Amino acid sequence: MSAEKATHQLPTDHYIVNVGPQHPSTHGGAHLQTVLDGEIIVDTVVKLGYVHRSVEKIAESKTFTQFIPYTARLDYLSGCLPPLAYTQAVEKLLDIFPTERAEYIRIIMAEFSRISSHLLCIGSLALDLGATTACIYCVRDREQIMDMFEMVGGQRLLLSFLRVGGVSHDLPENFYPAARRFIKELPKMIDEYHAVITGNEILQRRLKGVGRLSTEDALAYGVTGPNLRASGFDYDIRRDDPYGIYDRFKFEVPIDSGGDAWARYLVRVEELVQSARIIEQALDSLPEGDICAKTPRLLKAPENQDVYHHIESSKGELGFYIVGAAGKDKPHRLHVRAPSFINLQVLPMICRGAKFQDLITNIATLDPVLGEADR
Amino acid sequence: MVLKNEADLKEDADVKLLENNGVFCTWFDKIWNWGRARSFWPLNYSCNCCPIEMLVAGGAPRFDIARYGYEVFRASPRQADLLVLAGPVTLKMAPVVRRVWLQMAEPKWVLAMGNCAISGGPFRDGYSVLPGGDSILPIDVYVPGCPVRPEALFHGMLELKAKVEGKR
Ligand code: SF4
Numbered sequence: 001m002s003a004e005k006a007t008h009q010l011p012t013d014h015y016i017v018n019v020g021p022q023h024p025s026t027h028g029g030a031h032l033q034t035v036l037d038g039e040i041i042v043d044t045v046v047k048l049g050y051v052h053r054s055v056e057k058i059a060e061s062k063t064f065t066q067f068i069p070y071t072a073r074l075d076y077l078s079g080c081l082p083p084l085a086y087t088q089a090v091e092k093l094l095d096i097f098p099t100e101r102a103e104y105i106r107i108i109m110a111e112f113s114r115i116s117s118h119l120l121c122i123g124s125l126a127l128d129l130g131a132t133t134a135c136i137y138c139v140r141d142r143e144q145i146m147d148m149f150e151m152v153g154g155q156r157l158l159l160s161f162l163r164v165g166g167v168s169h170d171l172p173e174n175f176y177p178a179a180r181r182f183i184k185e186l187p188k189m190i191d192e193y194h195a196v197i198t199g200n201e202i203l204q205r206r207l208k209g210v211g212r213l214s215t216e217d218a219l220a221y222g223v224t225g226p227n228l229r230a231s232g233f234d235y236d237i238r239r240d241d242p243y244g245i246y247d248r249f250k251f252e253v254p255i256d257s258g259g260d261a262w263a264r265y266l267v268r269v270e271e272l273v274q275s276a277r278i279i280e281q282a283l284d285s286l287p288e289g290d291i292c293a294k295t296p297r298l299l300k301a302p303e304n305q306d307v308y309h310h311i312e313s314s315k316g317e318l319g320f321y322i323v324g325a326a327g328k329d330k331p332h333r334l335h336v337r338a339p340s341f342i343n344l345q346v347l348p349m350i351c352r353g354a355k356f357q358d359l360i361t362n363i364a365t366l367d368p369v370l371g372e373a374d375r
Numbered sequence: 376m377v378l379k380n381e382a383d384l385k386e387d388a389d390v391k392l393l394e395n396n397g398v399f400c401t402w403f404d405k406i407w408n409w410g411r412a413r414s415f416w417p418l419n420y421s422c423n424c425c426p427i428e429m430l431v432a433g434g435a436p437r438f439d440i441a442r443y444g445y446e447v448f449r450a451s452p453r454q455a456d457l458l459v460l461a462g463p464v465t466l467k468m469a470p471v472v473r474r475v476w477l478q479m480a481e482p483k484w485v486l487a488m489g490n491c492a493i494s495g496g497p498f499r500d501g502y503s504v505l506p507g508g509d510s511i512l513p514i515d516v517y518v519p520g521c522p523v524r525p526e527a528l529f530h531g532m533l534e535l536k537a538k539v540e541g542k543r
Binding site: 022143155 | 418420421422423424426427428430431434435436437450452462463465467468471472475497498500501502503504521522524
């Protein structure tokens with residue numbers, strides 16, 4: 001009997017390898033219990049709740065305005081996208097219409113947030129696969145966005161300068177040249193990423209064909225965002241159910257039919273370009289005027305009513321469901337439809353039968369933020 | 376010759392004689408701490424938003440943590456000697472953090488980064504967050520902020536350096 005055949009016939013036991021909760025590649029505290037047969041993943045059990053900070057419960061004891069900073073701490077990578085979803089949901093509940101200038105400022109900052117989130121996703125993907133240098137390029141460019149956040153909202157990471165009815169500060173004078181410069185330099189940055197990440201043969205081999213997610217499965221599991229678009233389904237809330245003033249801008253929705261980690265990576269890089277396009281158009285057509293609508297000091301829900309509002313966050317469909325009680329200045333109940341949580345569900349499925357190392361690739365390209373998944 | 380403390384070392388006649396002849400006298404602890412304080416190996420522990428600033432502080436070329444000698448972020452608690460407790464300590468995470476800290480080899484230090492780790496921060500009202508990491512771990516340095524800026528983290532680390540060297 002040949003040696004190969006002999007090893008093949010050796011009976012092997014399944015064994016469990018725990019990844020996390022303290023593990024740099026889980027992007028926060030997630031516990032992945034991986035059942036292995038040799039080097040092949042048989043099953044992955046995702047255990048969550050390590051970052052559960054009871055945000056939904058805290059919302060019930062905070063007024064509508066007080067809760068805005070908490071939303072930024074849900075998805076802490078994408079700056080002002082969660083506050084955007086929340087403020088728009090509250091505006092829907094209270095029938096408030098933001099001013100024109102505020103809408104533009106919001107879109108500009110939201111798209112910068114998306115770029116910063118995608119940059120960190122690409123960077124940490126490279127870092128997790130061992131390409132430390134590539135990560136440093138992304139973090140370097142992300143710093144420019146952090147500077148802009150600081151100019152506008154006074155904080156580097158968690159921008160909570162959105163208010164119900166508008167924004168709290170106008171854009172400062174030195175913001176415009178910085179934003180224009182970033183937009184101008186972005187194509188050059190992306191060329192660099194293509195040189196150090198896309199063109200890297202090791203990374204290509206570790207991404208191509210790994211973690212294939214078919215369109216049907218993605219839809220069945222409720223996957224949204226770049227992960228869904230990388231599975232070949234053309235859906236973007238910014239275009240298909242425009243909120244704010246997204247219907248005024250021209251942009252394309254990048255899709256890729258590959259469905260693997262490689263496609264998920266490429267879709268994100270392409271989205272950087274499209275976000276920059278939106279910012280450029282918004283900067284060109286930024287109107288003058290008030291930055292916040294006239295709102296009462298204490299915001300109260302007019303009647304018993306629930307609203308649901310969803311936006312295209314950097315991770316997928318981020319929705320806020322608010323139950324308002326008549327005359328109360330706090331939500332009666334609040335629920336967050338967290339895209340990271342729902343996207344994470346497919347992890348066991350796309351990992352099954354793959355090599356153990358592909359687990360890291362898959363979790364990095366699904367790009368979950370545990371703060372948002374656990375809430 | 377029995378030397379009790381550092382003051383003795385300075386005043387002792389024998390020591391003075393040795394030093395005049397080019398022999399250098401010191402304490403083992405002092406030398407070790409001199410080395411330890413200049414090369415902390417922080418543990419790569421993350422729970423919420425503050426670790427992102429830690430990643431940026433450690434990874435962004437702009438901040439360059441390596442000029443202080445603290446750039447060796449380790450993923451295994453066995454290799455680290457500084458636990459940067461960043462982010463809220465939730466009820467589910469608390470036993471994990473405690474165990475991670477117990478796994479670290481002595482000497483070890485804990486730096487509480489951000490309001491969450493200091494007092495529960497914005498989530499203090501929540502039902503699932505401990506009111507501060509000091510209820511389960513001995514904390515050496517507190518760095519407030521929400522989130523903590525990388526510069527503030529460096530300041531905290533330099534304070535810890537002073538503490539390890541016995542200057543605080
Ligand atoms: S202190 Fe603030 S920024 Fe830091 S982990 Fe807590 S909520 Fe996040």
